[in-house]
Amino acid sequence: MGSQDGLAHLASAIINPGDYVLVPDPGYPIYEASVNIAGGIIYPMPLLAENKFLPMLEKIPLDVLDKTKMMIISYPGNPVTALADQSFFDKVVTFAKQHNILVVHDFAYSELIFDGNRQLSFMSVPGAKEIGIEFNSLSKTFNMAGCRIGYVVGNEQAIDILASFKSHIDYGVFYPIQKAAVRALTSDFAFLKTQVNEYELRRNVLISGLEKSGWQVAKSPATMFVWASIPAGWKSREFAFELIDQAGVAVIPGDAFGKLGEGYVRIAMVQPPERLSQAAERIHEFLMEYSRKK
Structure with missing residues (x-):
């Protein structure tokens, strides 16, 4: 029911109390709220203008990484509207494999990219499907914000866990909205x-x-x-x-x-x-x- 619901439910499905989650600061509020609801511990990743609003992964302490289960990133993001390039995503994949971390990429603004800049899905990066999932939403791309529908792709095990959790939360999206989403996603764009x-x-x-x-x-x-x-x-x-x-x-x-x-x-x-x-x-x-x- 929109990518925000997926992000909110994911932490409760994946995180145990005491697990660390790497969260961007500044970042969309549901990232932090979802971890708090699940009883996890937030480790903020500073997004600074001088580093092009990319987290400095090498500065995260090893004792934190030993207890980290998940990392949330979003490019382009909200509120920080920066873009990430493939070299950064490659670094994220290597980092996540090294420390056994699930990467969650919020890609809600996948189409609203200006000035001829490249659209880059995290899932297009080699190795990303092994360690990550990516949320997308029809709210922004197709102006369906009030309709509440989104989707997630990527690591099969993580999606199975989320699907199992969701089956206890609600009964699915209103069917006409699903049909509208199908029409949107199969259009010529x-x-x-x-x-x-x-x-x-x-x-x-x-x-x-x-x-x-x-x-x-x-x-x-x-x-x-x-x-x-x-x-x-x-x-x-x-x-x-x-x-x-x-x-x-x-x-x-x-x-x-x-x-x-x-x-x-x-x-x-x-x-x-x-x-x-x-x-x-x-x-x-x-x-x-x-x-x-x-």
């Missing part, structure tokens, strides 16, 4: 290029609008979000709340996604370009007013 172009346009309109305020924001290479380093002098929550109160613009404070999200906000590009342009103009006025008061 012709509309996807138009959709990607639309999100790329939204990104460009939003970022160019913010630049007028002097707020330099990195161009997201993928997803429907912008992961923006906030202007100097603010904390993430303070900035987000003031933006709502003073400008009527809602963004998500970065620390909602983990400790290392501090200093960032996530901006969703789920409105048309003209609406995003209006939001950028309101933010511009807000920042100019703040500058005058300093």
